[in-house]
Amino acid sequence: MDLSDEVRSALVQSSRGVIVVGPNRIGPPMLDAVHALSVSTAMPIVADPLSGCRFPVGTRCNVVSHGDALLQAGLLENLRPDLIVRFGSLPVSTRLIAWWSANLSTGGTHIYVNNAGEVHDDTNAITEYVAGDPVSFCHEAGKLQHPEVSRQGWLSRWQELNALAERTVRMCSAASPRWDLGTVRTLIERLGANTILIAGNSLPIRLLDSAGIGLRDGVILGNRGASGIDGLLATALGVAGATSKQVVLLIGDVSMLHDVGSLAEVRRQNVANLCCVVLNNDGGRIFERLPVTDLADLAEQLFVAPHGLDFAGLASAFGLDHRLVSELSSLDVALSDAMDGPPTSILEVRTSAADDLAWERHYIDLLRHAGAS
Ligand SMILES: Cc1ncc(C[n+]2csc(CCOP(=O)(O)OP(=O)(O)O)c2C)c(N)n1
Structure with missing residues (x-):
């Protein structure tokens, strides 16, 4: 050249x-x-x-x-x-x-x-x-x-x-068991070779960005662009069907509900190599980081839209396995079980949006001060 x-x-x-x-x-x-x-x-x-x-x-x-x-x-x-x-x-x-x-x-x-x-x-x-x-x-x-x-x-x-x-991010992750970034770092560290991690849009892809680590010998995929939160589960299903590798979809709760119809296909195909990790913060919490927060209650009602829905019930309606992770310490075992256990499972990590946002701000403040000194 x-x-x-x-x-x-x-x-x-x-x-x-x-x-x-x-x-x-x-x-x-x-x-x-x-x-x-x-x-x-x-x-x-x-x-x-x-x-x-x-x-x-x-x-x-x-x-x-x-x-x-x-x-x-x-x-x-x-x-x-x-x-x-x-x-x-x-x-x-x-x-x-x-x-x-x-x-x-x-x-x-x-x-x-x-x-x-x-x-x-x-x-x-x-x-x-x-x-x-x-x-x-x-x-x-x-x-x-x-x-x-x-x-x-x-x-x-x-x-x-x-x-x-x-x-700084490592210190904050160790100090807070209720920080989504810590959860995502644990997930990445747990996954490895022979894994394909698919990032949902909204916070999951941004958490992967902020996590600062990559999958050693694994692959991270994402559907970026105009399709937004559409068809993320369907995409993961397609990827799982085209590979013998373990596929993990990291997805927000609203995105999962948005593509709920794909669960029927997941069940029908009985795929053995797909695990959906749902970060359930009860709503589209990305909007709490965007200027629409100026709308106060209206932002909550129209954008964040908390739903309070039960993913265990949802999984059961589609005949799928569900596991709730409410403590970061149990994520490791839950992931192993999900990957080695029955076909396609929904692994729900219930998180606190308020704690998550507070830790995110704390991390950036710490970093700012450490970098300035
Ligand atoms: C098809 C489509 N409809 C609407 C949107 C607007 N939108 C962007 S993020 C989002 C909420 C996503 O919520 P969730 O999956 O729970 O993730 P979180 O924001 O909590 O990380 C919505 C509705 C979009 N991107 N794509």
């Missing part, structure tokens, strides 16, 4: 570059290539939860997996990139998109590499579009003469901040 003069000079002259890998089912060649590029350019890799690029912290030291939390805590405000090199579609974190757009609006280069003719760019930020194979791009870009020394401080700062977020 021939790189244009503009792309070459942006890559060589940059002193504050960032690689962003968005949702993207990348295979081992691209994983290796993007990590090699990061090493030769001393640019951090900000990895989306659906990028396939995240691994448990420590094994890939240039990966920044806590980007969204760092942005919430205001810790990336002083890290102004002069170059973004981006692969895949738009990341889950809209804060990340806003961050690169705001920073590059005053100059800098945004290289986007895609060989499928796609342009994922809501904010019109791309300055250099490379229509070519991302693996070849990484190889060619890595071969350029990069001024390594001047970039090491930049990379180190990103690594320090990511490690700080990881320590």
Whole structure:
């Protein structure tokens, strides 16, 4: 692949570059290539939860997996990139998109590499579009003469901040048994090779983003886009039918109720490798984090819409197995039972929306203070 003069000079002259890998089912060649590029350019890799690029912290030291939390805590405000090199579609974190757009609006280069003719760019930020194979791009870009020394401080700062977020989230998870992020981290740690985790939209995909860890040798999939919370269970059923691997669907209660008709098909097909983990916070709690909260009671009635429905009764109506997890400590055993036990089960994790929101805010406050000191 021939790189244009503009792309070459942006890559060589940059002193504050960032690689962003968005949702993207990348295979081992691209994983290796993007990590090699990061090493030769001393640019951090900000990895989306659906990028396939995240691994448990420590094994890939240039990966920044806590980007969204760092942005919430205001810790990336002083890290102004002069170059973004981006692969895949738009990341889950809209804060990340806003961050690169705001920073590059005053100059800098945004290289986007895609060989499928796609342009994922809501904010019109791309300055250099490379229509070519991302693996070849990484190889060619890595071969350029990069001024390594001047970039090491930049990379180190990103690594320090990511490690700080990881320590803080781990501390909060240990301190609170009633925090959904802790539950999701436990879930990811429990699952492993030979597992496909499907993230529901709404809070589940955002929790996976904030969890900051990936499935080692496993796959995380998500249905992003206009379909919203439609057909998430049907999607998981389709995936389970196409693989012999264990499939785990992490889904919110309203999303599950929205696709309740698919439970009949789940029962009919008697699939043995699908487990639905329902985070039951009694309503669409994402709306408690959005500006509609200004509507007070109306927001509760029209958007959050608590339903108080009984998932045990629902499972039984469809002849499916149900298990309630009310303590985080019992999640591990419940997961093992669900995976090794009878076909398709609904594992309901009942959570407290108020506790969850309080812990989320506490985590970001702690991170903000720790990062500022
Ligand atoms: C088909 C469709 N209808 C409506 C919406 C709007 N919507 C977004 S999130 C959400 C609530 C989801 O609630 P739940 O699955 O319980 O997840 P939580 O927000 O609690 O994480 C709704 C109704 C949508 N995204 N897609």
